[in-house]
Amino acid sequence: xxxxxxxxxxxxxxxxxxxxxxxxxxxxxxxxxxxxxxxxxxxxxxxxxxxxxxxxxxxxxxxxxxxxxxxxxxxxxxxxxxxxxxxxxxxxxxxxxxxxxxxxxxxxxxxxxxxxxxxxxxxxxxxxxxxxxxxxxxxxxxxxxxxxxxxxxxxxxxxxxxxxxxxxxxxxxxxxxxxxxxxxxxxxxxxxxxxxxxxxxxxxxxxxxxx
Amino acid sequence: xxxxxxxxxxxxxxxxxxxxxxxxxxxxxxxxxxxxxxxxxxxxxxxxxxxxxxxxxxxxxxxxxxxxxxxxxxxxxxxxxxxxxxxxxxxxxxxxxxxxxxxxxxxxxxxxxxxxxxxxxxxxxxxxxxxxxxxxxxxxxxxxxxxxxxxxxxxxxxxxxxxxxxxxxxxxxxxxxxxxxxxxxxxxxxxxxxxxxxxxxxxxxxxxxxx
DNA sequence: TAGATTGTTAATCGATTAACAATC
DNA sequence: TAGATTGTTAATCGATTAACAATC
Numbered sequence: 001x002x003x004x005x006x007x008x009x010x011x012x013x014x015x016x017x018x019x020x021x022x023x024x025x026x027x028x029x030x031x032x033x034x035x036x037x038x039x040x041x042x043x044x045x046x047x048x049x050x051x052x053x054x055x056x057x058x059x060x061x062x063x064x065x066x067x068x069x070x071x072x073x074x075x076x077x078x079x080x081x082x083x084x085x086x087x088x089x090x091x092x093x094x095x096x097x098x099x100x101x102x103x104x105x106x107x108x109x110x111x112x113x114x115x116x117x118x119x120x121x122x123x124x125x126x127x128x129x130x131x132x133x134x135x136x137x138x139x140x141x142x143x144x145x146x147x148x149x150x151x152x153x154x155x156x157x158x159x160x161x162x163x164x165x166x167x168x169x170x171x172x173x174x175x176x177x178x179x180x181x182x183x184x185x186x187x188x189x190x191x192x193x194x195x196x197x198x199x200x201x202x203x204x205x206x207x208x209x210x211x
Numbered sequence: 212x213x214x215x216x217x218x219x220x221x222x223x224x225x226x227x228x229x230x231x232x233x234x235x236x237x238x239x240x241x242x243x244x245x246x247x248x249x250x251x252x253x254x255x256x257x258x259x260x261x262x263x264x265x266x267x268x269x270x271x272x273x274x275x276x277x278x279x280x281x282x283x284x285x286x287x288x289x290x291x292x293x294x295x296x297x298x299x300x301x302x303x304x305x306x307x308x309x310x311x312x313x314x315x316x317x318x319x320x321x322x323x324x325x326x327x328x329x330x331x332x333x334x335x336x337x338x339x340x341x342x343x344x345x346x347x348x349x350x351x352x353x354x355x356x357x358x359x360x361x362x363x364x365x366x367x368x369x370x371x372x373x374x375x376x377x378x379x380x381x382x383x384x385x386x387x388x389x390x391x392x393x394x395x396x397x398x399x400x401x402x403x404x405x406x407x408x409x410x411x412x413x414x415x416x417x418x419x420x421x422x
Numbered sequence: 423t424a425g426a427t428t429g430t431t432a433a434t435c436g437a438t439t440a441a442c443a444a445t446c
Numbered sequence: 447t448a449g450a451t452t453g454t455t456a457a458t459c460g461a462t463t464a465a466c467a468a469t470c
Contacts, residue, residue, distance in 0.1 A: 006436080006437075007409075008436090008437070008438095009437090010409055010412050010413075011405070011409055013408070013409075013412065014402070014404065014405035014408040014409060015390075015405065017408070018388060018404075018405075032450085032451060032452085033451075033452075034451080040390075041390075041392065043438075043439060043440090044439095044451095045438075045439050045440065045441095046437095046438065046439075048451095048452065048453065048454085049437090049438075049439085049453090049454085051453095052452090052453060052454070056452075056453060058451075058452050058453080059445090059446060059451085059452070060444070060445045060446045060450075060451055060452040060453075061445070061446040061449070061450045061451050061452075062446065062450080062451070062452085063450085063451065063452080064452090076412065076416075077408045077409075077411055077412045077415075078411040078412055078414065078415035078416070079408065079411060081415065083411055083414075091307075092306065092307035092310045092311070093307040093311070095303065095307070096302075096303035096304040096306070096307040097403075099303045100303070100304070100403070102388075102403075102404050103404070103407065106404070106407075106408070108407060108411075146414060147407075147410065147411075147414070170414040171410045171411070171413065171414040173406070173407060173410055177229060177313075179226075179251075179252075181252065186410060186413035186414045186417060188406055188407070188409055188410035188413070190401075190403065190406055191225070192308075192311070192313075192401065193225065193229075193313050193314070193317070194222070194225035194226065194229075195384070195399055195401055196314065196317075196319060196358075196384060196399070197224070197225040197228070197288045197290065197317070198218075198221055198222055198224075198225060198288075198399055199358065199382045199384055199397060199399035200288055200289040200290060200294055200319075200358075200382070201221050201224065201287065201288045201289055202221075202382065202397035202399070203289065203294075203357060203358070203381040203382040203397045204288075204289035204292065205287075205289070206397060217460080217461075219460090219461070219462095220461095243426085243427060243428085244427075244428075245427080254462075254463060254464090255427095255463095256462075256463050256464065256465095257461095257462065257463075259427095259428065259429065259430085260429090260430085260461090260462075260463085262429095263428090263429060263430075267428075267429060269427075269428050269429080270427085270428070270469090270470060271426075271427055271428040271429075271468070271469045271470045272425070272426045272427050272428075272469070272470040273426080273427070273428085273470065274426085274427065274428080275428090
């Protein structure tokens with residue numbers, strides 16, 4: 001039972017992680033919250049508050065060691081563990097995600113791809129053969145699967161999400177425009193249409209001098 | 212100079228829009244904030260507050276007319292206008308988006324696809340021929356383009372985003388893991404890696420009985 | 423009219439920012 | 447030691463929820 005950290009903080013962690021990774025690549029050894037705040041266009045106060053939810057990673061009078069902080073945030077996010085993933089629905093978007101190289105390098109391992117369309121089953125995508133969804137339960141029982149990526153049409157989503165949860169999947173990365181309210185599983189929705197509509201609002205309602 | 216409405220509210224509008232669209236399809240004529248709040252798992256108070264940022268769409272003692280509210284939210288979001296889009300970067304993700312049917316039906320019209328890879332230029336994707344990025348400026352001068360979808364590698368993103376802004380593009384839908392700070396253009400970032408990392412945090416740090 | 427439900431003000435809650443003592 | 451910068455508390459700000467008068 002951990003003390004509850006707000007999702008607002010959690011959603012900022014990957015961004016810190018990205019900036020620290022870039023600094024690390026540039027060979028920067030230390031950074032102060034002030035310097036990082038200039039880079040990221042947030043307040044130094046927010047950076048310090050956010051980090052102190054998880055412990056004191058800095059040193060007074062010095063700042064933060066870039067590599068140490070990078071690794072610690074990685075640990076907080078669970079990137080030091082291997083996260084095995086399966087993909088359900090090998091349509092256009094599913095195939096694009098299966099070929100996305102940035103995931104594997106962060107420890108996200110795609111180990112299975114499933115579809116129900118006979119024309120797609122058997123194809124090789126991202127080095128994996130697309131299997132029939134009928135084999136899903138068996139596959140999950142025989143492999144350690146943490147996350148399922150759902151790139152299937154809206155209609156089938158709730159049913160398969162429920163099954164996956166019952167079979168022990170811990171996280172669903174859901175690209176269907178459906179709100180899943182399922183206990184015992186963590187869900188992250190990516191709703192591309194909603195994102196695009198938000199952009200439409202902005203271009204029609206904000207004057208162009210805003211950032 | 213409109214009174215400023217917070218992004219928290221704006222980001223909820225597409226979700227209201229989706230639920231109202233579904234109710235409309237089911238033939239539901241009226242709904243109260245209480246009923247809608249049950250459906251959407253938010254408070255009725257929030258729904259009424261959100262809507263009243265834009266005007267009084269309901270009627271005391273009755274509730275809201277579903278079709279009217281649906282259309283009004285659509286107008287607020289700018290979905291009653293045609294939003295012409297071009298896509299820059301016809302890799303896996305770009306191709307998937309080009310084939311995404313949900314956009315066109317909301318008035319988002321893809322009218323051009325660009326890439327710099329000679330192997331991709333000339334291909335037909337989603338009914339459009341992929342053009343050389345060299346033709347981008349000319350194309351924008353000759354067509355009314357509102358939004359550019361950026362599905363290109365991180366390195367080239369800032370440069371092309373700046374050019375697009377100078378050429379008069381109003382909105383950038385950015386899929387590169389880069390933060391663009393450019394004036395005179397509205398930017399909506401979609402960062403898939405960040406989303407996935409957030410899910411990783413949740414499966415490793417939240418106990419499974421949480422929603 | 424009586425009942426229902428909005429629109430809107432007031433209260434609460436949570437998140438962000440500011441300030442500064444602690445300390446390297 | 448003096449200067450710098452964190453960790454952390456206090457103040458502010460904004461967003462959410464509750465309450466209720468207005469009104470259909």
